[in-house]
Structures are given as structure tokens and as C-alpha cells.
Amino acid sequence: MPSDMIDEEILSQILERIYSGDEDAFRELYNVCASHMYRFALSVVKYSYLAEEAVQEAFLSIILYSGNKRVRKAKSWLFTVVKNCCIKALKDEHFSRKDDIDLYKDKLFSADQTESIETPLNEIEAVRVLDDNELRIIILCKIEGLTIPECAKILGISRVRARSVYDYAIKKLKKFYREKEGQYE
Amino acid sequence: MNESHALELFENELNAIKMPDLWEKVYSRVQSIPDIRQRPKRRSRGFSTNYTFAALASVILLAAASTIYIINMSVNIGDEQTSNVYNTALSDDIPIKSVQPHSLALSARTDEELELMLGKVSLNDMIYEDSAYIYHFDENGILCGIADPESGNCLDLEKTAKLLIENHFPEATVNSFAVTLDNSGEHPALCIKADITQNGLSITEIKITFFTDEWRKLLGIEPDQG
Incomplete structure (x- = not known):
């Protein structure tokens, strides 16, 4: 899985090349972005197979993008596409037609049930201290390098709330790792 | 830790x-x-040609990197009702709104915002802050600036308007300058009115209206869809 965040300039250049007909650029896009997209998709849909489906659909959407406008803020756009494809993947699982990610989450599992869901995320103890939006904000903001306003827009929450979710997530992680280190001392 | x-x-x-x-x-x-x-290979489009108009210069936003955005400027000369309408080029991700001859529609998100637009703010309240922006008012209670507390970007309406005038009328002398409200259109509009003289020709009114979503663009913020 990725260790470096996607470079905004590199992503923009790859997209420009794709839309100019450069076929090699598509493979490059996959190499640069796929694992980042998968990780974020997992944070939304939880199940591996749904995350895989969302990522495939996202690549298709990117290729088929026919807007006549040059993509600005390529990373923010990329993760917005992934989020939309996650929602589509969830809808295709025959849940009710709602657009809100959290409504789908409620359908899939409650907080009590999360641990029993077979998802790669459960292998990470720290993930379990965070709620869904906290996990997504940390991934998008701190790991992928997006701004709070960009995260808020992708997640469909206000910027004020995004800031508050982010701050709380950081506190939780600090507490978790502090206590974990204390166990080994 | x-x-x-x-x-x-x-x-x-x-x-x-x-x-x-x-x-x-x-x-x-x-x-x-x-x-x-x-699929045929797409040429790199760069800026969409839909957004290219006559007589345009990009306007540099004070607190951010260069940004091109839409401003509809109408110029009345003498007794003529209307004259040239200048539209600045847009950056490609700002959609063109449907415009009327003299102004762009300015729509408020909430009643509170509408009241702000209409200047219904106590003169004692020089700053108003809501969950998204900080609004600055001058001594007459007229909105003169909008700031984004998170990014620190600040839009000074008067300075931005003066810069527009300088760009389009570089030889002109600005005789008077005022920020006013215009409720004559379908939506209330905040206007910058200027009376300038250029080459012996007196331009009695330049009205520059600012569209609500454009404020967000000017501040470098995506329209709030949350």
C-alpha cells in the first residue's frame, strides 16, 4: 500500500496526457493512484470487494470524463470520483436509494457490528477508535494531503464540522498510541 | 505522543x-x-473557448494567486442607456451564470445572508461572522470585504473594483467611487459605482456587481454544497 501521497502536479499532468490520447498515461495513472483510491474506498464501503468495484468504476469514470473543462485540483477531483463510485457500489448492493454515505453505513452495520465485519480495516486496532468520518478525514487530509475544505466537500459535510471531526480524530489517535506505548513500558 | x-x-x-x-x-x-x-484523441483544450469574450484582462486577486473570474461591467456614457458590456474571461471551472445586461444575479443562501446583502446591519457591528465567512463593513454599514477564516484569504471589494477599473480604463481619472446596493433587479445586488473621466469623455457610471458564488471563487473557495 502507498507510503507517499499523490503529487498534485504529477496527477494533473497524467490526466492531461490521458485526455490528449496518451495511452501509456492510463497505466501510469493506475500505478500512481490505485492504492490510494482503494484505501479511501475501503474507508467508505468497508468490504474489500466493494472497494475493488468502486476503484474499477472510478477509473472508468476518469477515462470517460468528457467535461470540456480542464480538471483543477486533480486530487480533490479524484477522491470525489472515488466517493461517488463508492456510493454507486453501495447502491448496486440493493440498498435504498440514498446519497448519504452514512445512511448506507447504517444499513450495512452499526458501530457495534463493525468489529464483526470482515474488512481489512479491522486488522488495524487504531481504526477501531475512529468513527467513519474521522477515519476518512485523516486519510484524505493528513495522509493524502487535501485541505479541510476539500475534505468537507468530498464527504458532504460543512467545513466547520470537518475541522472539528479532524481535531477529534487526532486527539483519539494520540491517546490511543500513547496508551499503547504505555503498555510496553 | x-x-x-x-x-x-x-x-x-x-x-x-x-x-x-x-x-x-x-x-x-x-x-x-x-x-x-x-475514441479520437482529444486535443488539450486549455481554457474553454466558451469563456472567451472581447476586451478582457485577467484580474489579480489581492490575497491569492492570479484568478480569472466573471464580472459583468456596464458602462453608461452620457445620456445613453447602455453601452459596452465587458465580461472578463473566466477560469474554466467557474460556470457562466445567465447574465442580464447590467448585473449578475446575486442570490443569498439564507435570509440572514440576504439581510447582509441589503446592508441591514447595525453600524455598531462592523464585523459579522457566520460559520463560513467573516464580513467586514465600513462606517456606513455597507459590506466592503469578505474573509475566509480558514485560509486567511480576504477579498476587499473596493480595491478589487478599483483594480478592474484601472485595467479597463488605464488613462482614466476616477472622480467618485461608491459602494451601493441595487434592488432594482430580480435579486439584490451589491454594486461598485464609479464616475470616471477618460480622454475628455465622462463616463457617468460603471456598475460592477458581484455574484454570491463568485465571492467564494474570489476567495479561492469552492461553492458550499454541504
């Missing part, structure tokens, strides 16, 4: 999740679209 250390540990754990190799599936799915293989 500091923030960066906690995040480093968290990111290391996240990186341990194994991602399946999806390349073959992704490639097959893309190739399965019939017209993908025949």
Missing part, C-alpha cells in the same frame, strides 16, 4: 493493508467500452 508521530504510526499501519492487483480488471473494463478504442 505528538500529532506527527501518531499519524506516522497510523499511516504505517494503514500501509500494511494489502491491496489486490486490479490492473487486469480495470484495463478490461475500460477496453470493454466500445467507443473507447475508437
